[in-house]
Amino acid sequence: MRMGLAIDASCDLPQAFLQEHDITIMPITVKIDQEIFMDDRDPAELRRFLEHKLGSRGHAAETEPCSVEDVQKLFLEKLVLERDCVFCLTITATRSPINDHVIKASFAVLKHYREVREKAGQTGPFLMRVIDTRNLFAGAGPAIVEATRLIAAGEAPAAIRERLTHIANNSYGYMLPRDLYYLRARAKKKGDRSVGLVGAMLGTALGIKPLIRAYRGDTSPIGKIRGFEHGAETLFSYAAERVHAGLLVPVICISYGGDLADVPKLPGYAKLKAACDECGVALMEAPMSITGMVNVGEGALALGFAAEEHVAEF
Incomplete structure (x- = not known):
């Protein structure tokens, strides 16, 4: 089974680690005055934010996490063709709507993935599991690191979900x-x-x-x-x-x-x-x-x- 990970951009982990494990980023749009930044953990975009010294005005910014429609598109146009099971890890649902957006998107993804895969000559089921890390920023990191270990070890999806829920709670x-x-x-x-x-x-x-x-x-x-x-x-x-x-x-x-x-x-x-x-x-x-x-x-x-x-x- 081809398993993978998708995380929202507020989960802080090194870029090299994200690339090594081919982790998909669900972006957040940040609007500050007339400037728009795509927060997808791209180092170049991060440098642009810091070099423009916009942090002092950031408290007035508007942030828009990946919408339900954007999550659906990401999965139905890409991930359902590249993976057989994807674990989506987000920052705590008490501080961001991204977890709710991913859960809502999962209903449409699981409803329509078969026709997408069949057109591409792929068969078999697709699984999408959403995990609330119940934490923020670096605090979301341990669950994601553990997910990469479990996937590399070939653990079953049910066992991975149970373990990640335990890590999130701790x-x-x-x-x-x-x-x-x-x-x-x-x-x-x-x-x-x-x-x-x-x-x-x-x-x-x-x-x-x-x-x-x-x-x-x-x-x-x-x-x-x-x-x-x-x-x-x-x-x-x-x-x-x-x-x-x-x-x-x-x-x-x-x-x-x-x-x-x-x-x-x-x-x-x-x-x-x-x-x-x-x-x-x-x-x-x-x-x-x-x-x-x-x-x-x-x-x-x-x-x-x-x-x-x-x-x-x-």
Whole structure:
């Protein structure tokens, strides 16, 4: 059986990894003033966004995830001919309509795929399975990495779906913003009141940053840390502890809303890398998607892993 993966553009993984595993990207359209960006994890488009310095105006952007019709077209014109089974992994349905769009599109795809395949001289059933990673940005990475391993191992679709659901339910994503004013402006536009004006002003004045966790579809601040560098060190040190404690998927995913060359310079990175090297855990670093930067601001740091349920105090 020819199995494959499709993910939405907000799932942060390295371009080389996506190409190696032939992972299809479901794009997001980003409109900022008169500029339109196609967020499909294309490095050239990402550079254009950063070079035009549009991040400061990104809080006013409009984002349009892949529509139901676009998903149908992608599958009926391409994927049903190239694959026999496709797993679609999306960021949490509580923060984006993309999961709902893919589920709705799947009904039409499964209804019409036979005629498409028969015209191309192909027989046999086509399977489409939609997985909500229940996480954001780098936090969606572990489930996708595990999916590639299971497909390579030749596991049955039912077993893959069960395992990915388990990983999604045990994936932890963390995000450290740089600019609270930006985060508040974006949250206000989307009707999210989790970052108040007073808190943003106080946090900026004192250099305090909220550490935001995504877990099982919920995203909320779980701690306050003074200074971005200290926040990065705290997050990296915590991740190193989880690496030593044991992960469900041997990978730590990091994404950053800027030049990736800046990440190894952050305090605590060396400690995390040493822990990963010692325990045989892959450390994957990727640019944050344009959509991610639009929602949380340039310079934000995200980190994700999958582990057994535990309590973390910051």
